[in-house]
Amino acid sequence: MTQANQRKEKVWFITGSSRGFGRIWTEAALKRGDNVVATARNLESIADLKAAYGNHVLILAVDVINAEQVKSAIDQAHKHFGRLDIVFNNAGYSLVGTIEESKPEEIRALYETNIIGPVNVLQAAIPYLREQGYGHILGTSSALGMYSNPLIGYYSSSKFAFEAIYDSMAKEVRPFGINVTIIEPGAYNTEFGSRESLKFAGRHIEAYDTFKQEVMDGIGQLERGNPQATVNAIFAVVDEENPPLRLLLGKHExxxxxxxxxxxxxxxxxxxxxxxxxxx
Structure with a gap:
């Protein structure tokens, strides 16, 4: 067993802890007795975690696109708990619209959060994991990091890039005893469709209206999984001595x-x- 897996309690650093999978996985780790550094852009959205779990949780305000803030949070996390066992990139959102409709500034903002943000976390955390000689880096991608669908081409492209970065990194950090796993969920009943997680292209082209309605109708008919059912899968991965590089969540993907x-x-x-x- 690796040093990290010999430890009864793990120390997690999780971005996007305020809602969706991030909230579910943060609370699940705390409920099983692990220690978690929970982060979100709005500290009030995770303040209740401190009241519920006390010294097992450190809550920090982090906007992943702010590299200095990310570095400060990673430093605080390591100083507070003395180590980092699991670093989990989970923050992100989707841009909905055709390739023609989406504006360059909207695409750049998406890439800042979905690609540059996670890279900020990785570049701040890896030095600590290298020094420790162990650690596990996880990241929430999507089954749509394997293929793309209409209206979410830019979101999918960000997940293609995310997967390429993690794939390359896995080979680079393996000699230091660091594991890497990409989490690839299918369709789930989370807040991913909320205003905070879903943004629409600012340009409207009427010629696409019928097509877009057909696509959205199809999305509405998808069988969505129970996000709470993913917890055991995440635990299975982080407790495994030789975890997989990729893990699909759900039965349809x-x-x-x-x-x-x-x-x-x-x-x-x-x-x-x-x-x-x-x-x-």
Whole structure:
């Protein structure tokens, strides 16, 4: 067993602890007796955690796009609990709209939160984990980091990038005893559709209205999972000596991803002679 897994109580650092999966996983870790550094942009949204769990929780106001604030929070977390066992990037939101409708400033803001923000956390935390010689870095991506759907192309692109960063990092930090796991949820009944987690493109193009309504109707018919049912899966991963790089949450996504990748392979195979000829 690694040093981290020998410890009965783990120390978690979690971004986006105020709602959705972040709130559920934060409370679950505290309920099982672990210590958690819970962070959110609005400190009042997580103040009740301190009242409920006392010295087991440190609550900090963190906007992940503020690199200095992130670094200060990681430093405080390490000083307060003496170590970091689990660093969990969970903050993020979705931008809804067609590729044509979304404005550059909206796309940049999405990437700041969904990509640069997590990188700020990683760059602040990894030095501590390297020095310890152990640790587990988790990140909430999405099954949509494997394929994309209409109206959320920019969100999916941010998760494609997120997965690439974590994939590369896993190889880089493995020699230091640090594990990496990407969490890939499917559709769940969380607050991800709230105003704080969902933003709509500021430009409206009428030509897409019928198509967008059809897509939204389809989304509304999705079978959504119970987010509370994900807790044991997260615990299984963080308690595992050799955790997986990727973990899907839900029963519908693996068949979909198999279908997507099989289709890609068929196309690559159909064009392989032209591809090979391009080698020169």
């Amino acid at each position: 693996l068949p979909k991803i198999k279908e997507v990748f099989n289709d890609r392979i068929k196309v690559w195979e159909a064009w392989k002679e032209i591809s090979a000829a391009a080698q020169g």
